[in-house]
Amino acid sequence: MRRRLAFMLLFGLAGCDVRRDAGAVVASAIGERPELKDPARGALAGPDRLLLDSVAEGLVRFDASGQIEPGVAERWTVIDGGMSYIFRIRDAAWSDGKPVTAAEVVAILKRQLARTSRNPLRPFLTAIDEIVEMTPEVIEVRLTRPRPDLLKLFAQPELAIVRAAPPGGSGPFRIVAARGPRLVLRPAPDLEQASDDGDDTPPPEATVRLIGERAAKAILRFAHQRSDLVSGGTFADWPLLAQTTIAPANVRIDPAAGLFGFAVADRTGFLADPANRAAVARGIDRNAIVAAFAPGWGSTPTILPEQLDSAAPPAVPAWQLGDDAVLSPAERVRQWRQGHPEPLVLRVALPAGPGAATLYAQVAAALIRIGIVPQRVGWNEPAALRLVDAVAPYDSARWYLATACQPCSDTAQAALDAARDAPTLTERARHIAEADAALAADVAYVPVAQPLRWSLVSLRLKAWTGNSRAWHPLNRLRSETN
Incomplete structure (x- = not known):
């Protein structure tokens, strides 16, 4: 009922940005009330990270x-x-x-x-x-x-x-008030630029009111011109935007670097055989998944987005090469069922949200087509396929491979460990390339795309800039000097 009401309220709301560049910046972070945590x-x-970065x-x-x-x-x-x-x-x-x-x-x-x-x-x-x-x-x-x-x-x-x-x-901010889910942040005193007269009170525009709330409520607030920023949007909440008429100029998508795909988390039964894992990977239509979301969100065939610090280009899994001699996914499942007549059920772990429902619909349809019964479970529940949706904190191929390995083969894990402990960058690069090839052969991860990260941004926040980290400090929204 709550979700239906949110859709009804969102539908038809105008999104023209008419907020003046005056007064505090109001920022909604998708999630719970932000808390300062260790x-x-x-x-x-997400809201806790944004608050911690701010103070x-x-x-x-x-x-x-x-x-x-x-x-x-x-x-x-x-x-x-x-x-x-x-x-x-x-x-x-x-x-x-x-x-x-x-x-x-x-x-x-x-x-x-x-x-x-x-x-x-x-x-x-x-x-x-x-x-x-x-x-x-x-x-x-x-x-x-x-x-x-x-x-x-x-x-x-x-x-x-x-x-x-x-x-x-x-700093750069201090928490000066807490009102329910809303925190008021004011710039911390700059000890190196203190004025001679002692009047260093920041202007009202430098204050930020940070709110942690559900995506639907944050989008409503922005659509009613009651906020300047919605931060932390992911694929899970993306479909909500289609129910509004928020101006395209206010919808910003980051060129986020990272992983969006499925780790093969269960290696028992049907998925114990790499050829069967490859059948599942082949059966999932990456292009159909990204087409169901944002225009221009392209699929990716590999774990690594580029070579980065590996000694070799990204390894392309053999199952993507279209070898006609290899059994089709449906044939692999039929072959398995000959010795295992009971229904073949695979659990798919996803977060909550309408975007996750869209993703599950695509994955479930693909599994059903090849003879597998899908079952959706929570993100942290035991599953055969577990969604990995993470922005890379830095530009190392080892982060991508270690994050995708949930789990992976002993060969791949040994190469990752060797890369971690390598005494030189050259040796590290060689072991990273070995790990990449091993994960591709092992079919430990099914790549789909790069992470989808979006924000709603008022035109008064002229310094907001899309970037590969999908990170937007609250003290770098209005100008490069605030």
Whole structure:
């Protein structure tokens, strides 16, 4: 009933952007009410990530275009052939006004990387050997293996310099009020640009009202010109936009890099045989799936979007090459059923949302065509096929392969482990290529597309820029200097 009402309210609403560039920026983040949480305790939901990035920057952070800019560190240098990163901490203050010190930064980063930490980025930071305080303003991150993309990981909200108690960071915002699902964020004082007269009160336009709410409600708010931004849109909520007349100029799609496809999570029964896994992969029509969503959302035939730091181009799975000598998917299923007469049921794990219903309809129809009975289950329930929908935090082929391996063969896992531990970038690239080929042969993952990430953006937010990280800091919406 609630979903039906949302559709009825959305239908026919005008989307012309008539909000003046005055007053606080109102931003809706799709999800629950944002809370300030410690990433060491586990993965963060979208609104929580946005809030953490707003009140507790990392050593570095992303700008509007997804490029690296200073955060807690005002500058840095890389020495010893990429084996050492030295950061100078700027003149920053915690939310209670006390100065941020190098010793505190070191302690916070060590907590995120500790063995007991459940930080989702920890598995990709094993090359960090130690983090040390060199002076009260300087820290050094020492590596056992070179990592050219380390700064992109440090820019992620999961590595924000946030205190556990009392909770808070150094900005760029402070939480000044909490009203139900809405938080009021005001720019933190800039200690390096304080005015002589002491009047550093930010203008009303610099304030952000951050709201965590369901996608339908966020879209309604924007359509009624009661907000400036809807952030965190995915394929799951994309069909809701078709029920509105929001102006195309306000609908923005990021060129997000990452994974959108199905991990073969169950290797028993029919799926124990790689040839049978290939039959399922061949039966799923990637082009039909993307055509059911956004125009221009193209399918992808490989796990890797490009070569990246692999020693070889992306491996194309053999099942995509159209070998006529290979049994068709329907024939593979019929052959299996000769020895297993009971119905062949495959569970498909998907999140909630109308887009997930559209995706399931496409996948279910494909499975039925080849003689398989589909069954939809929740994203975290036991399943044969589990959706992977993730934006890459940095540009390493190993992230793609490790994320797609849920699970994969012993050969592929060994190559991934060897790539992680490789002492040189050349050797790492070779092992990554081996892992890519092994995952393709193993049919551990069925690629569909790159992630679909969208936002609704008021024209007053002139600095909003689509980028491969699909990340839009709240302090980089109105101009490059706010």
